[in-house]
Amino acid sequence: MGNAENKKAYVYVKIHKVGRIRILAVCDVELLGKKFKDGGLQLEVNVRFYGGEKVPLDDKLFKLIEEAEIVNMVGEKVISEAIKRGIVCKEGVIRIANIPHVQIIKDLGWY
Numbered sequence: 001m002g003n004a005e006n007k008k009a010y011v012y013v014k015i016h017k018v019g020r021i022r023i024l025a026v027c028d029v030e031l032l033g034k035k036f037k038d039g040g041l042q043l044e045v046n047v048r049f050y051g052g053e054k055v056p057l058d059d060k061l062f063k064l065i066e067e068a069e070i071v072n073m074v075g076e077k078v079i080s081e082a083i084k085r086g087i088v089c090k091e092g093v094i095r096i097a098n099i100p101h102v103q104i105i106k107d108l109g110w111y
Helices: 002-007 059-067 076-084
Strands: 010-018 021-028 035-038 041-044 053-056 070-074 094-096 099-105
Touching: 010 059, 021 059, 021 076, 035 094, 041 094, 053 059, 059 076, 070 076, 076 099
Parallel strands: 021 070
Antiparallel strands: 010 021, 010 053, 035 041, 070 099, 094 099
């Protein structure tokens, strides 16, 4: 059992609030603080934006994702799991320097 625990995937998650809107930033742990460039595109996994709590890639994380109005996700692990769970479709994922990134923006109505 200890070996399975060691292999559990972790991500960083941070909740930002802008008025009543919750913006959730999630990234695979190994990407935090890194920058990626691909032609004219750049992806910065900024510590101030993504560097919140280190949490397991599990149901609790995906409950936070469901509750947020806007979600930014970066990384193979978190995005692959989001696709498996039907939260994200493959076609919505962009890759910058082969690093997957996706944004989810829910219908905000008249916020």
